[in-house]
Amino acid sequence: MIRHRRRPLPWPAAGGGAGSARPATAGERSSPRLLEEPVWSAMINGRSVGYAAQREATESDMRVMQLLHAVSMGANVLPADMTDPADDELTYMRAYFHRVVGSRDSETFYMLNPNGNNGPELTITFIRI
Structure with a gap:
């Protein structure tokens, strides 16, 4: 599981009402792609088992x-x-992994059985929270 917290905007949207928009400024960026996060927290069955970091x-x-x-x-x-x-x-x-993108904040990789039997052998899920 990837732990990444989004920060709320420090100002209200222009007009302040629902559905209103504000122009983007040059310094703003969208959050990085899910698998480009620099550090991941690994969890198995809800228990933390360590960390991983992206490297060359x-x-x-x-x-x-x-x-x-x-x-x-x-x-x-x-x-x-x-x-x-x-x-x-x-x-x-x-192995061959089938990638499924659930949203911009979740991706799952399914390791498929080469014989095509009984579904995936292993599932790896990345979730940005």
């Missing part, structure tokens, strides 16, 4: 992606000698 891929990340370029689907573990020496081993999962 390192050389080690790129080597791992090159190792896995021929893998179309599956999950496995790469031994320590094939990954970053600071890490012991790397567990990976590669």
Whole structure:
């Protein structure tokens, strides 16, 4: 779950009535796209399990992606000698995810079973609150 709080405007809309509009000023921006948020709070079954932050891929990340370029689907573990020496081993999962945008504040990714049976294997949901 992404935790991002919107702030109310510090001034009323022009005219002050319902349905009235005010012109946008040069300094105003809309909120960033949902997956462009810099930090995420992860929750499983309503309990906080940690945080994640967006970052650029390192050389080690790129080597791992090159190792896995021929893998179309599956999950496995790469031994320590094939990954970053600071890490012991790397567990990976590669699959087809179906993306569903519920609104500008929610997106869900469904990992689909390759056999097409019994619905999604895994669901990841991002919600801006």
